Amino acid sequence: MDFYCIRAINQDDVPFLWDMLYEIRSLRCVREEKIPSRDVLQTPDLAKYLQNWGLKSDRGFIALDAETPIGAAWYRLFTVDNRGYGYVNDRTPELAIALLPQYRNKGLGKSLLIHLFAQAKADGYGQISLSCAPTNDNALHLYQKLGFEQVGVYIIQNWIMKKVLN
C-alpha cells in the first residue's frame, strides 16, 4: 500500500510551491495546446499567489512520498484592491492546489483540502474560495464533492467557487 505524509508548509517548501503553481498554470495551457515558459510565474496575477510567502495569514500543507514533495495546497487572503482569480471578499482566503501528475487520483487532493479546511476553520474563517476552469473535470468533481458551489465567474472561462466551513 502507498504511504504518504501530509504536514504544514514551511519556508523551505516555497520553491516547490512555485513548481505547483506552474503545474496549475501549465494545465490550463495543455488544454490550449501551448506550454508556457516558467517566466509566466512572474506575471503579477500569478505571482501574487506566492510572492513574499510567510505572511501571517498564509497557510498550507504539503504531501510527501517518503521525503519527496509530491503536492501542495495553500491559501492566502486577498483584498478588494489585490484580488485573486477566486476572490470573494477580504475575509475569505483563496486556495490553490496541485499534485505532480503521477500522484493524482489517489485521494491525496481530498486529504490536502481537508487539512486546509480544518486550518481555515481554526484560523476563524467562515468560508474558503477558489477559481476553477469548468473544463477541469477532475478538480471540479473533487471541489463539488467537498461542498464548493459556484458563486461567480472570472473572465468567463473560470468559475469562482466558495465553500462554507462547518
Ligand SMILES: CC(C)(COP(=O)(O)OP(=O)(O)OC[C@H]1O[C@@H](n2cnc3c(N)ncnc32)[C@H](O)[C@@H]1OP(=O)(O)O)[C@@H](O)C(=O)NCCC(=O)NCCS
Ligand atoms: C485537482 C487535483 C489537485 C485533485 O487532486 P487528486 O488527488 O487528483 O484528487 P482526488 O484523488 O482526491 O479526487 C479526484 C476525484 O475526481 C475524480 N475524477 C478523476 N478524473 C475525473 C474526470 N476526468 N472527470 C470527473 N471526475 C474525475 C476521481 O474519481 C475522484 O473522485 P472520487 O473520489 O469520487 O472517486 C489534481 O488532480 C491536480 O493536481 N490537478 C492539476 C492541477 C489542478 O488542476 N489544480 C486545480 C486548479 S483549479
